Amino acid sequence: MSLFKFKEFTVAQDRCAQKIGTDAVLLGAWVTPHQEPRSILDIGSGTGVISLMLAQRFHHSNIEALEIDVDAYEQATENFENSPWGDRLFCFHAAFQEFYEEVEERYDLIVSNPPFYDAVSVKNEEQIEDKRQQARFDDALPFEELVYGVYQLLEKDGTFACIIPKDREKRFLEITAHFQLEPVRTTYIKGTKDSKVKRGLIEFRFRESVQNNTAIPKTEMLVIEKSRHDYTEDYISLTKDFYLKM
Numbered sequence: 001m002s003l004f005k006f007k008e009f010t011v012a013q014d015r016c017a018q019k020i021g022t023d024a025v026l027l028g029a030w031v032t033p034h035q036e037p038r039s040i041l042d043i044g045s046g047t048g049v050i051s052l053m054l055a056q057r058f059h060h061s062n063i064e065a066l067e068i069d070v071d072a073y074e075q076a077t078e079n080f081e082n083s084p085w086g087d088r089l090f091c092f093h094a095a096f097q098e099f100y101e102e103v104e105e106r107y108d109l110i111v112s113n114p115p116f117y118d119a120v121s122v123k124n125e126e127q128i129e130d131k132r133q134q135a136r137f138d139d140a141l142p143f144e145e146l147v148y149g150v151y152q153l154l155e156k157d158g159t160f161a162c163i164i165p166k167d168r169e170k171r172f173l174e175i176t177a178h179f180q181l182e183p184v185r186t187t188y189i190k191g192t193k194d195s196k197v198k199r200g201l202i203e204f205r206f207r208e209s210v211q212n213n214t215a216i217p218k219t220e221m222l223v224i225e226k227s228r229h230d231y232t233e234d235y236i237s238l239t240k241d242f243y244l245k246m
Helices: 022-030 049-057 070-081 096-102 130-136 143-153 166-178 207-211 233-239
Strands: 003-005 010-012 039-043 062-067 089-093 107-112 154-165 181-190 197-206 218-223 225-227
Touching (some): 010 070, 022 154, 022 233, 039 049, 039 143, 049 062, 049 070, 049 089, 070 089, 096 143, 107 143, 143 154, 143 166, 143 181, 154 166, 154 181, 154 207, 166 181, 166 197, 181 207, 197 207, 218 233
Parallel strands (some): 039 062, 039 107, 107 154, 181 218
Antiparallel strands (some): 003 010, 154 197
């Protein structure tokens, strides 16, 4: 069995097409809503690592995760049950589109590490295994449907946080603006000081909520490595509560 050991929990990932990566860990460690959330929704949970990180960070939160792939769903459920916070973690096996049409609950915090490749532009160029395609390509959950569902489920004063490719940020911000969601905090991710920005971590809140708050939106840069496996102090500070060797 493929196991990834963190300081306070262990994640099995042998049945998941998309293994634990830096993006998920960054999002789980970085997101910081303006108040401690009572209810959290993790859209497209995969192994469940983001939910587990949030359970470790927010001691009074109930966390629900959503996963469409049956193997990943079953593995996330097992990872939740084997964690110290099994009583606060629950995973649904469903597509987000059907979930937001049926659920009436609203959440204080919604997080997602969504499928990030544009299926239309990329699928014609390469052929990949079905489950990995579903985990990585946005034909299963286009950005428009993701944001619409967040619009339906997020509390009026809640926070939506995600990580997306920098080259798709402009389109994503057009969609979020349409649904009255404004970016309040953004951190761009660079592998090294001299490399290009490839990802953006973004927190959103509803426009009405932001207008009632005079805080200025924050934009920062996070560099992961100084050189190969020589991590920056900022990255170590962000992830030290989770990675064993940080």
